[in-house]
Amino acid sequence: MWEYTDIVKEHFLNPKNVGEMKDASCVGEVGSIACGDALKLFLKIEDGIIKDASFQTFGCASAIASSSALTELVKGMTVDEAMKVTNKDIASALGGLPKEKMHCSVMGEEALEAAIKSWRGEDVGSHEHSEGEIVCECFGVTDEQILHAVRENDLKTIEDVTYYTKAGGGCAKCHEKIEALIARARGEAEPAPAPKTAKKLTNIQRMRLIEEVLEKEIRPRLQADGGDIELSDIEGLVVTVSLRGRCTGCPASQATVQGTVQAILREKVDPEIQVREA
């Protein structure tokens, strides 16, 4: 059972400002029924001041409580003040939330932002996730959302990011990307992509890489000169090739094999590769 504060319980059991607002100035929608929670926030704005706010929420107790607290929080604020409201403000208005439930407060912040943007006539896209690229496909979370949550809440681990944004809470395929985003947001160097030749390759990996380099880098060059190349055999570090087209019988073929083909393969695959002509 979750440990909810008395304020959370109060907002859940007796939520404030529930329901659709017929004469709302703007509406912000986030989440979906598939994801397990969704919030529709209605604001009435007059002279740049939020005169009224109401909500409809599908979700757990903390989602309903966060929505209720948000509406209470923003009533009476200027639009500019409201734009500065963060998920932390919502969570602290509730006396805190269990860390696994922080995404409920993030949902509140996102709905508020979406509503204000729509009032200002800014493009909010078809839904709230219009900015950035989707990182977590399970829950439709973008890189921008993750970066924002990490910066705003000083998040350090993938688990933290999942608690705040749900990203990574499904199939876990995006965990590496989330890790890189955490590093970027925290101003740390992103883990550099491993140089292709740095680690020791297995035989199969080396063969595949040789084939790939031949196909993508070497063949196009020779073809540009009217020639062609075919891979005959790979045995350990010895690569045997056949030259075709205009390369056949070309006096410069030896130079091509040694100079071009071997040099490229040595650079891209292994510095000890030897190339021979069949």
Add this chain to the structure above:
Amino acid sequence: MGAQNTVYMDNNATTRVAPEVLEAMLPFFSERYGNPSSMHTFGGAVGREMREARESLAELLGCGTDEIIFTSCGTESDNTAIRSALTAQPEKRHIVTTRVEHPAVLSLCKFLERSQGYRVTYLGVDAEGLLDMQELTDSLTDDTAVISVMWANNETGVLFPVPQIATLAKSRGIMLHTDAVQAVGKVAINLGELDVDMLSLSGHKLHAPKGVGALFVRRKLPYRPYLIGGHQEHGKRAGTENTTGIIALGAAARAAKAHLPSENTVVRGLRDRLENALLAAVPDSRLNGHRHERLPNTSNISFKYVEGEAILLLLDQLGIAASSGSACTSGSLEPSHVLRAMGVPFTFAHGSIRFSLSRYTTDADVDYVIKHVPGIIENLRKISPYKQGAAEPLSPLDSKPPCGC
């Protein structure tokens, strides 16, 4: 019943210790603390009581006393059974199980697959939670070491045709283990007439305390112990016996045998009344799991447009204890693996509530739940942006499943 002012409808999670069980076990916490392995009368007398407990359990299951190994819980029984089947047949590297098993089996199989290179077939279920026997038959190979299927599902109560599966397994010479943690005491089981090789059960699901379970292992079945040490349980499970727990399990088995007929009449009657009333009173609600091939005590109902945790907390305010397969209560972010395997739509899966009754559930309990649930759902639907009858999704995200895995 139970704790003051609690209407307890969560008996698939755990049950109250029956008064007669508590009475039977208490002396073994105090004056009768002897070790049954001891040579003195003080300890030996405890051993005699343990033998009686074993006889009672054997009688409930229709098996021999030498076929029962006492363990610490259902999970230990499941782990022991599957690992024993694999260790005893090292040449076989394939396991057949289902997608809706309890984590005690499912997580173990995933572990064996990931870190020990076993091949595992996870059989699917249909929309009502039933297995396809043809698919099961087709999945078996000469390499299959063990089939592990649950007798009754903890979330929906759906029963798998274990007797039929047992016949199939025997004809193919493949070991069969069944996790019967939810079935024992609720459905009649006679291992004397069944070709089941191993069966797991747990004390606290049948009114014994937590911390005791048992594993049935058919006589002459190749068996490899999991815990190695002393000679307890004839060397099949080392470790000083949990005498109080075992004696309690014996008393619980006697009570279960006596109450078995009423599970299918009285408890089933209460469950059906609760279920029919809720489905009739709440629009956009549905039953999860096959209506008939099901435990008599379990009802899993989904309420569209609302979320399970919110329902549970409102029930809790009224002193009603139940469970949910919603994402927010499962500790993960996705709804129950059982409901997903059945293809329950997300619009329903997040709002699932499991009511599980017992012989201690009263008519008044059922009336109380029937009285309050419809109002709770109505109130939550007033807050929800999704409306009854409105099939249109709120955002484009709704139109695609949240996870492809």
